[in-house]
Amino acid sequence: MMNQDLKFNLKHIWHPYDSMTKPLPCYMISYAHGVHLKLKNGIKIIDGMSSWWSTIHGYNHPRLNIALKNQIDKMSHIMFGGIIHSPAIKLCKKLISILPKKLECIFLADSGSVSIEIAMKIALQYWYSLNKNKKVFLTIRNGYHGDTFSAMSVCDPKNSLHNLYHKFLPKNLFAHAPKSSFMNTWNHNDINSFLNLLINNKSIIAAVILEPIVQGIGGMKFYHPEYLKQIKFLCNEHKIPLIIDEIATGFGRTGKMFAYQHANIIPDILCLGKALTGGTMTLSAIITTRKIANVISNNEPYKLMHGPTFMGNPLACAVACENISILQEGTWKIQIFNIEKQLKQELLPLINNSYVLDIRILGGIAVVECKYSVNLKLIQKFFVRHGVWIRPFQKLIYLTPPYIIDTFSLTKLTRAIKYAIHNKLLFIK
Ligand SMILES: Cc1ncc(COP(=O)(O)O)c(C=O)c1O
Missing domain, CATH: 3.90.1150.10 (Aspartate Aminotransferase, domain 1)
Structure with missing residues (x-):
């Protein structure tokens, strides 16, 4: 019954x-x-x-629970516009301490998918600020980046949860997914499809977006670190920002704190989510280089036009901080x-x-x-x-x-x- x-x-x-x-x-x-x-x-x-x-x-987890309990009696939420609080300061300091020096400007958002939206807005606004008409994103097949509109537009158009919606979405570029797996030897031909798309469309590409090493819901495939290395090299060469989506892989899951470390690269824009709060609450973070933040911010009167109601939620920040402290102990x-x-x-x-x-x-x-x-x-x-x-x-x-x-x-x-x-x-x- x-x-x-x-x-x-x-x-x-x-x-x-x-x-x-x-x-x-x-x-x-x-x-x-x-x-x-x-x-x-x-x-x-x-x-x-x-x-x-x-x-x-x-x-x-007792430590995560205590972090939440300690914070809830101070304030569970407060708007972030014109206000800052200690949990957000502590969390951002912690994030900066575990990330490469270059990544230092942090936007705190609600969920993984929303962080992808913001990362893509940042890339579009970066080029708008430089007076360049670059509006297309380059990614690879079998990718998954979330369920909101821009995120869906960079998910695999056929082999994903979202093939139904693809006719409603902006058109982006999809290179063949690499065949060289993490465990096997690198086949240098694997980069060709990506390389061709990049070279033929570089004047309109706003950013490259990728899951690092592990492609999640798009097929649970693990690709060769050399692929990521070469992509970063090409992005540098053609001055195209690389957005790395560590929402699933971040915080140790692949054996490195961040999966991009397998390839020894540094992203230009990084998205974190899921395990950021040890799985207790929803929170995501988008971290960019100073250069990207400055280009957007110096193009007055425009600012980064995003500001969710629950931005920098103190409860989520407090528990995320404790989560990172546990990780920093190294077990x-x-x-x-x-x-x-x-x-x-x-x-x-x-x-x-x-x-x-x-x-x-x-x-x-x-x-x-x-x-x-x-x-x-x-x-x-x-x-x-x-x-x-x-x-x-x-x-x-x-x-x-x-x-x-x-x-x-x-x-x-x-x-x-x-x-x-x-x-x-x-x-x-
Ligand atoms: C790689 C990746 N990006 C983005 C997302 C979307 O995150 P959320 O479900 O928090 O919106 C997911 C969720 O599974 C994911 O695996």
Whole structure:
């Protein structure tokens, strides 16, 4: 029997990427702690997703909770126009301390997608200020940058969540995605498609925008650092700003604090989100070079025309600050190293399964690419029955567990994937 709350949910509440008439099953979670989610019936399941890359230190982290509690009695929110507060100052100082010197002008925004909008506005306004008509963005196939309009316009136009909307969006340029993977040798031909588009359109390109190393929802592919290195070189050569979207990869997930560090480059505009607050609240940050900020700011009477109501929210800033303090203590490096090692040991042998096409593991990310799409409704139920929370999409079953996960819990996650792969009924052939 479905309880009243679930019935209400079914009738009235939209869920991400879902239907109001034929929604996917939904689970009521009453409590979350560490790596555990507690279902309404009292059963605990192990979280393999970190709430979409965000709860890196686990749920209900005592230090993050204290940071929130300490701040809430001072002020949970105050407008940012004409006002500054200590949580924002402390957070921005912290961000500057963990970023390359060149990145020093910070805009605090609401969510990952909004940060992409702002980064793209910054690039457009930069060229407008220089009196140049550069309005097009260059990116690569298989990318994903969020669900708002400009963000959707740089998501893969076919192979993404947003192909339906592409006819309504501004037209941007898409190079072939690189074939050289992170683990394999670099094929120098991989840069050709990007290079051709850049050379043929450089007079109209406002910026290049990329996810660094890991392409997330667009296919969970890990590309070769040399690709990013060469792109940065070309951007420098042609004086085109490079926007790096670290919303999913930032804060240690790939084994480096930021994934662009695998390629030893420095972005011109950087977007952070998701794990910025340790997954407790929504907050994003766009960080630019002084040069970009000055060009925009010196073109009077224009200013950067963006200012969300909840900009620099003190609660979010306070908890983000504590999140970065935890990361600065460095335990995450050992945690990610151990997670990667265990994921490799336990998942790589699956490559021999006839339903498996590829297995990719990098830092705290594991991807099992199947030959067939999963039946999300069935596989979700299957995973919950096996005591884990894993939410695959299309042909991809993936894990991004909290960094604090213990070996036993991680084995429960990988074992559940193994059982799922052996259950042919969970796939749509
Ligand atoms: C790489 C990347 N960029 C942007 C976004 C959008 O962030 P948000 O969901 O906070 O709007 C996401 C979300 O999954 C992402 O993975």
